[in-house]
Amino acid sequence: MSAHYFSCKVIGCGAWSDSFDSWPALVELLKNKDAVANEIKGPKPEVIPANERRRAPLPVRLAVETSWQATQRAGVDPKELCCVFVSGFGDTQLTDYMCKVLATDSKELSPTKFHNSVHNAAAGYWTISTGCEKAANSVAGFQDSVPLALMEAAIQCHEEQVPILITFFDAPVSAVLTDIMGEGSSFSFSMIIAPEQLSFSEKTSEENILRLNVVSESCDWPVLQSEQPALQRCYSNNPSARILPLLEVLLGVSGTKELQYPISEQLSILLSAG
Secondary structure, X not given: OEEEEEEEEEEEEEEEEOOOOOHHHHHHHHHOOOOOOOOOXXXXXXXXXXXXXXXXXXXXXXXXXXXXXXXXXXXXXXXXXXXXXXXXXOOHHHHHHHHHHHOOOOOOOOHHHHHHOOOOHHHHHHHHHHOOOOXXXXXXXXXXXXXXXXXXXXXXXXXXXXXXXXXXXXXXXXXXHHHHHOOOOOEEEEEEEEOOOOOOOOOOOOOEEEEEEEEOOOOOOOOOOOOOHHXXXXXXXOHHHHHHHHHHHHHOOOOOOEEEEEOOOOOEEEEEEO
């Protein structure tokens, strides 16, 4: 039985991975089984000032790049957007570095690396670079990060009646974790959701209705329909890439208009596209 019901519209998207560098490129991979995945290097988001960009770690650059793409496609001012940033891993490269340094006698951490190690670093870079003073949340839930962030953003959008930028991002884990987590891929996806009744500029490039119900039952993880090896690899090893089945539903390529994500043994969220 549904306990809550939220409805919003998706008005702009951005995407980046080792195999695509934009939302249209990801759409092509999801829609066309014969599409060729390209080898893409890490992004260099121009919205971050050059001096800061050189110091920004990969997870931050992934998140800021796709966030910027989404705002540009939606034609909205990033200063006016509340945001939710979500990463299942955080920055394991910096965590590994700090653990190694703290195990030495000197324990002299790099101030810059320590500054970049916090889980809300991406939200900080984004809000400072864009001059945004709206609420910025940072979510962490390991493999459950995607449904938790969707619920957080949908509730905020519904209750506050404001558009929300939501960005899912994770970089490959540190070498010390690959035996556990596997050889991962970079992945970041951003979308801007808004209350259905709000109108936006003519630049808005996407407008799909997304409905979310919190359901008092458990379920299995949704299956990614795409057979693209690059996307399957992301889905298997990158917590943020668990958003991919929902994108298939929004694009109408999954054969269904709804899917379900588990939150706990007692709760799940049921998402449908209209």
